[in-house]
Amino acid sequence: MATTGRLNAASKRWRTLINSPTWLRDATTVTSPWRLGFWFLILNTLIIVSLIFTYAKVTTDLSRYRYDLAVVAEMGLGRLFSGTIFLALTFFLTIFVPLRVAGVFLGPRVGRYFDQIVLSGITPWRFLIGKVIGQQAFFATAIAVSLPYFILCLSFGAVSFWEVILCATMLFVYIHVLVVVYLAISTLLSEIVALPLVIGVFFAAAIFGLEHLSPNPIGGMTPVSTILGMFYEDTYTRQTYTFRGGFGSLGLTSSNVLLYSILSACTLGLGSLAVALGPINALANGLNTFGAVVFPGDKKRSSWLKRRFGLRRQAELSFLYENNSTAWRACDFRRRWSLRELTFGLLIASALIWTYWLFPPFGSGFYALLMFLCICAIFLNIRLFADPWMAERLYAKRFEAGTLNAMHFLGNSVMIWLGFGWLPAFLGLDVTPQDAYRGSAQLEIQDKNLIFVTQFVLMGTAFYAIVRWFIVRRLSGETSAFLALFVMIVLAFVPFWVGLFGNLITPLDSPDHELWMMMGFPLMLIESIESVRWLGYRALSWSASFYTVITLLFAMLAWKRRQQLPRRRL
Amino acid sequence: MITANALNKAYDDVAAIQDVSLEVERGQTLGLLGPNGAGKTTLLRMLATLAKPDTGAITIAGHDAVHEPREIRRRLGFMPAEFGIPRDLNMREYMHYFACLAGLSQDSRDSAIDQALELTDLRGRDDVMVSGLSTGNKQRLLLAKTLIHDPELLILDEPSSGLDPRARVEVREILQELAGLGKTIVISSHILKDLDSICSHVLIMEAGRVVLAGEVATLKDQLHAVNRLVKVHVAPDKAVHAAISVEALPQITACTVDTDGWLLLTSSASNYNPVLRVLLDEDIQVLGMVEETSDLETLFIQSTKGDIT
Numbered sequence: 007m008a009t010t011g012r013l014n015a016a017s018k019r020w021r022t023l024i025n026s027p028t029w030l031r032d033a034t035t036v037t038s039p040w041r042l043g044f045w046f047l048i049l050n051t052l053i054i055v056s057l058i059f060t061y062a063k064v065t066t067d068l069s070r071y072r073y074d075l076a077v078v079a080e081m082g083l084g085r086l087f088s089g090t091i092f093l094a095l096t097f098f099l100t101i102f103v104p105l106r107v108a109g110v111f112l113g114p115r116v117g118r119y120f121d122q123i124v125l126s127g128i129t130p131w132r133f134l135i136g137k138v139i140g141q142q143a144f145f146a147t148a149i150a151v152s153l154p155y156f157i158l159c160l161s162f163g164a165v166s167f168w169e170v171i172l173c174a175t176m177l178f179v180y181i182h183v184l185v186v187v188y189l190a191i192s193t194l195l196s197e198i199v200a201l202p203l204v205i206g207v208f209f210a211a212a213i214f215g216l217e218h219l220s221p222n223p224i225g226g227m228t229p230v231s232t233i234l235g236m237f238y239e240d241t242y243t244r245q246t247y248t249f250r251g252g253f254g255s256l257g258l259t260s261s262n263v264l265l266y267s268i269l270s271a272c273t274l275g276l277g278s279l280a281v282a283l284g285p286i287n288a289l290a291n292g293l294n295t296f297g298a299v300v301f302p303g304d305k306k307r308s309s310w311l312k313r314r315f316g317l318r319r320q321a322e323l324s325f326l327y328e329n330n331s332t333a334w335r336a337c338d339f340r341r342r343w344s345l346r347e348l349t350f351g352l353l354i355a356s357a358l359i360w361t362y363w364l365f366p367p368f369g370s371g372f373y374a375l376l377m378f379l380c381i382c383a384i385f386l387n388i389r390l391f392a393d394p395w396m397a398e399r400l401y402a403k404r405f406e407a408g409t410l411n412a413m414h415f416l417g418n419s420v421m422i423w424l425g426f427g428w429l430p431a432f433l434g435l436d437v438t439p440q441d442a443y444r445g446s447a448q449l450e451i452q453d454k455n456l457i458f459v460t461q462f463v464l465m466g467t468a469f470y471a472i473v474r475w476f477i478v479r480r481l482s483g484e485t486s487a488f489l490a491l492f493v494m495i496v497l498a499f500v501p502f503w504v505g506l507f508g509n510l511i512t513p514l515d516s517p518d519h520e521l522w523m524m525m526g527f528p529l530m531l532i533e534s535i536e537s538v539r540w541l542g543y544r545a546l547s548w549s550a551s552f553y554t555v556i557t558l559l560f561a562m563l564a565w566k567r568r569q570q571l572p573r574r575r576l
Numbered sequence: 577m578i579t580a581n582a583l584n585k586a587y588d589d590v591a592a593i594q595d596v597s598l599e600v601e602r603g604q605t606l607g608l609l610g611p612n613g614a615g616k617t618t619l620l621r622m623l624a625t626l627a628k629p630d631t632g633a634i635t636i637a638g639h640d641a642v643h644e645p646r647e648i649r650r651r652l653g654f655m656p657a658e659f660g661i662p663r664d665l666n667m668r669e670y671m672h673y674f675a676c677l678a679g680l681s682q683d684s685r686d687s688a689i690d691q692a693l694e695l696t697d698l699r700g701r702d703d704v705m706v707s708g709l710s711t712g713n714k715q716r717l718l719l720a721k722t723l724i725h726d727p728e729l730l731i732l733d734e735p736s737s738g739l740d741p742r743a744r745v746e747v748r749e750i751l752q753e754l755a756g757l758g759k760t761i762v763i764s765s766h767i768l769k770d771l772d773s774i775c776s777h778v779l780i781m782e783a784g785r786v787v788l789a790g791e792v793a794t795l796k797d798q799l800h801a802v803n804r805l806v807k808v809h810v811a812p813d814k815a816v817h818a819a820i821s822v823e824a825l826p827q828i829t830a831c832t833v834d835t836d837g838w839l840l841l842t843s844s845a846s847n848y849n850p851v852l853r854v855l856l857d858e859d860i861q862v863l864g865m866v867e868e869t870s871d872l873e874t875l876f877i878q879s880t881k882g883d884i885t
Contacts, residue, residue, distance in 0.1 A: 027676040031662070034669075118660025121626055122721070126677035127649040296626040325626065328645045 027128070028110065028136025036143045045144075046151050049098055053155060056094040057087060084162030085169075089236035091155050092173045093216075095148060096230055099177065100212055103184045104204045106144060107137050110189070111323065112197045121296055124325045130284060133326070138185050145181050149174060169236065172263045176229035179270045183227075184208060186277035193281050193323065227273075232262055284327035296325055577602045577729060577760045578623060583632035585618055592618040593629070594784040600762060600777070602728075605755045607775035607792075608764035609876050615784040616764040617657065617733055623762060624654040624731050636729065653727035655718055657734040661706050667693070667717060668702035671724060678725035692720040696750055712743030719750065730754065732763040736770055748773060768876055780876060803829065804843045808851065809864035812837035818860045825850055837863075 035041055110133075114120035123133065159165055184204065192200035208228060215230030328335070578600040585593040593615045600606050608616045621627040622634060625645040634641035636648045662673060671689040680688055693699045696716040709717060715735060722730065735751070736744045748770045755761055755774060765771050771778070778795065780788040788795065810818045815837045822841060823831045827850065830842040841851065848865070855862055 021681075025676060025679075025682065027673050030673060030676050114660075114662075117662055118658065119662065121656065122654075122659070122674070123677060125624060125626070125649050125652060125654050126674065126679075126725075127646055128677050128679065132679075296621065325645075328625075329649065330646075332644065332646070 024135065024139065026132050026134075026136030026139065027123075028133055029139045030136065032106075032136060032140030033143070036140060036147060042147065045102075045147060048102075049095075049148060049151050052094045052098055053091050053152060056090045060086060060090040084159045084164040085236055087162065088156060088159035088165045088170060088173075089233055091152055091159070092177070092233045092236075093230060095152060095177060096180065096212060096228060096233065097209070098148065099145070099181055100184065100208045100228070101205055103141055103144065103181050104188045104201055104208075106141065107185050107188050108192075108197060108201045110134065110137050110197075111192060115322065120322060120326075124296070124322070124329070127329050128326075129329050129331070130281070130326055134189055134281060137189065138182065141181050141185050142178075145178060165236070172260065173229070173233055173236075176232060176263055176266055179267045180229050183270050183273050183277075186274050186281065190277040190280035193284055229266060232266055235259075235262070284330075285324045296322055577604070577637060578762070579635045580623070581633050583619070583622065583629045583634065585615075585622065585627065585630050591784050593622070596632075596781070596784070596786050598779055598786070598789065600760060602760055603758045604777055605751075605761040605763065605775045607771035607778045608762065608781065609768065609771065609778060610764075610781035613783075614781040616781055619781070620654075620731055620733050620762065620764060624652060625649060626654075650725075651728045653722035653725070653730045655722045655730070655732045655735055657737055659718055661714070661717075663707060664705075666703050666705050667698065667709075670706050670717065671721060674721045675724050680725065688724055688726070692723045695723060695753070696720040697746070711738050712740065712746070715739060715743070715747060716750070719747070723754075728760060730759050730761045730763075732761065734765055735763065736765055736767050744770065804846060805868040806841045806843055806848060806851070807864075807866045807868060808839040808841060808855070808862060810837055810839060810855070810860050810862060814860045815839065817858065818855055821854050821858050821860075822851055825854060827851075 111120070114123055156170055160167060160170070187208075188200055188204045191203060211227035212230045215228050216234065578598065580596065580598045583593050583596045584591070596615075596619060598606070608619065610616050618627060622629055622641070623636070625641050625648050628642050637651055639647040641648055662670065665673065668689065671692065672685065675685045675688055690699065693702075696719050698713065698716055698720055701713075706714075706717065715738075719732075719735065722732075732751075736747050739747060744767065751761065751763070751770075751774050755776075761774075763771065763774065772792070775792055777790065778788070778792050779786055808818075808822075815833045819831050819833050819839055822828055822839065827843050827845040827847075828841055830840075832840045834840060843851070848867075852862060852865075
């Protein structure tokens with residue numbers, strides 16, 4: 007009896023959760039004839055163009071490389087086309103899923119009824135789950151639109167129904183990753199930034215997946231690499247010509263799809279956690295009014311600079327997060343306090359498992375996670391782990407918000423430095439990308455790993471200081487936290503281009519070449535660790551000095567220009 | 577139902593609310609009056625949990641507005657002065673959206689929507705697109721949306737703003753009906769006549785402070801006892817002379833003359849014989865005499881000076 011009661015209660019809670027007004031709104035747009043026709047047109051065009059492109063490429067290659075003849079002969083037209091359609095679907099979803107999720111907060115805010123949503127008492131989860139359900143419906147629509155092509159491919163033969171199901175499963179997981187990552191970023195930063203960021207990063211990752219750059223952890227963010235496995239699985243070209251080993255060049259097998267799903271589940275988990283926690287209330291509560299926020303000097307500013315989309319939005323979102331249950335809110339401090347340590351611990355543990363158990367022949371799992379975390383934590387300044395307890399106390403002392411951000415930023419950097427810079431070397435772990443180092447270079451890579459992480463931290467700090475200075479000098483100190491992050495990401499790739507450019511124009515043995523390489527050293531590793539193999543410790547000392555000077559200079563300039571937040575009244 | 581103690585709220589260096597306290601019993605209708613910039617909307621938004629006081633405490637139905645906003649929001653219906661409407665929805669879809677937001681189950685949603693539309697006289701226009709509604713009907717629809725989850729407390733910010741006289745009367749009648757249903761209502765409006773017929777209590781604000789608060793009838797009586805407005809009609813050519821003579825009386829606190837020859841007197845006593853005696857002594861013929869009753873407008877004008885925050 008008690009069990010039935012509990013089941014009924016659980017069922018009622020579930021019904022309430024999926025009874026989301028956001029889905030109610032989305033349902034009409036997914037199934038409206040006009041939209042269906044629109045998706046049909048776009049997707050069909052994309053598929054047809056991709057098919058023509060793939061066919062043209064293969065036939066061109068046929069005349070140049072005899073290996074590819076074997077590829078086509080072995081894989082068959084059905085396999086080639088179904089793989090191409092799935093790739094087209096991946097790119098289509100990468101663009102349109104974030105576009106469809108965009109506006110979940112912005113729409114009501116621009117439409118001026120977000121306060122009504124907040125006052126309805128709806129929980130953030132129930133509000134946002136509708137967008138997830140909406141994307142599932144959208145995915146079903148996309149699959150339905152492309153179904154005739156798959157039937158055609160199956161009739162061509164050489165591709166099994168099971169393989170089609172595997173690819174569809176991966177795409178199903180992938181759209182959830184897109185939705186949750188988008189929601190997490192838009193919850194913590196800004197939708198205006200989240201949209202181009204998510205589309206750009208995942209699109210780039212899909213391209214990386216296509217290109218098979220090595221080492222290629224970024225390519226593993228999308229199912230492209232595994233779908234691509236359709237093209238070369240069981241052909242000898244895999245070992246000989248086009249494709250290299252390592253993550254991102256896996257065959258289309260059940261275990262690899264499962265692996266992709268497990269790894270995506272980590273992203274989904276972290277993203278969901280970010281969505282569940284919401285904005286940092288301690289900071290947002292400083293602007294404890296829904297709507298207009300006034301700062302000193304506003305009378306002198308142009309109307310555009312008074313808007314403060316980022317902070318106002320966060321403040322307003324924090325009002326929505328007040329609709330979480332009292333029990334959930336009561337644990338907010340403990341959750342945030344412990345999560346950083348817990349998450350880093352879990353990630354290190356999963357990296358070890360990945361390295362030793364899941365990928366013993368590759369040995370690049372740890373390296374892949376390291377890359378991913380460095381980029382996330384340093385260049386996105388993950389606010390998820392910021393500590394509201396500390397923020398609240400520092401806020402009361404009129405610390406500048408940028409200073410608090412910088413403290414969180416440095417905290418994260420130190421964690422990464424200790425965890426990923428020292429720990430592998432201390433434990434004597436193999437963090438070698440399989441195809442980058444072999445044999446006697448095993449010890450050297452551990453030192454390189456430390457250099458690499460240290461440089462990431464230093465470079466990230468320097469960029470953060472530059473951007474903060476720019477923001478507080480040119481704009482309001484609180485205007486555009488999101489802009490700071492956006493610019494940071496753009497700037498982060500400058501040394502990458504400098505390094506590449508230097509590599510191209512200067513002879514290998516000239517001192518200039520080494521100089522350019524040092525500046526671009528950390529991000530050069532994304533492209534290939536081989537290219538900086540010979541640099542050694544000189545790179546660390548040089549770039550450490552360089553980035554430290556930059557950090558100090560711009561930190562001083564930013565401090566001089568700082569703007570304090572108004573004192574919070576509690 | 578509502579208790580607010582010593583509320584303060586500032587935007588930067590501008591004090592929007594200063595030391596405001598109020599108490600509203602269950603079933604009361606409180607009217608908020610004040611010139612533009614008096615802090616009415618800020619106060620309403622704080623009561624609606626959309627702004628947090630810098631200092632002071634608000635308790636609604638036993639829950640703290642700062643720490644337990646969710647419990648308050650469930651009991652609350654807030655109608656802002658300025659509002660937006662989701663595009664491309666008809667009235668039924670709009671109401672469905674907000675019914676779903678309020679957490680009404682699918683079974684109870686339709687009947688709740690029907691009731692709310694019935695109460696606001698919008699029933700039978702389900703298919704009309706929201707974007708095409710007149711201002712009056714938009715206000716009604718917003719009110720219907722506010723009522724959909726049958727809230728105990730209604731907070732209405734300028735519900736009659738921008739409405740023509742007929743629509744105003746209709747909205748007033750709806751509010752009277754709601755007050756009759758025992759809802760606790762806090763309402764701000766510039767249209768004092770509307771409030772006069774709806775509110776049992778009134779709170780007049782100026783420059784972020786409360787200048788007058790209490791039961792409407794009591795305040796009117798008090799005002800009437802202190803300052804009575806009397807209109808005396810004399811021949812227009814003698815009006816100025818009459819005014820000078822009457823103004824000298826100790827019971828007359830103010831005296832003005834209008835263009836038709838009416839003397840507008842504010843008297844602190846109810847005995848007008850001295851006034852008549854002075855006029856007779858001066859050989860000024862009294863053509864008529866009327867004692868005006870006090871209303872909210874009088875209360876408002878006499879309580880405020882037009883200061884803003």
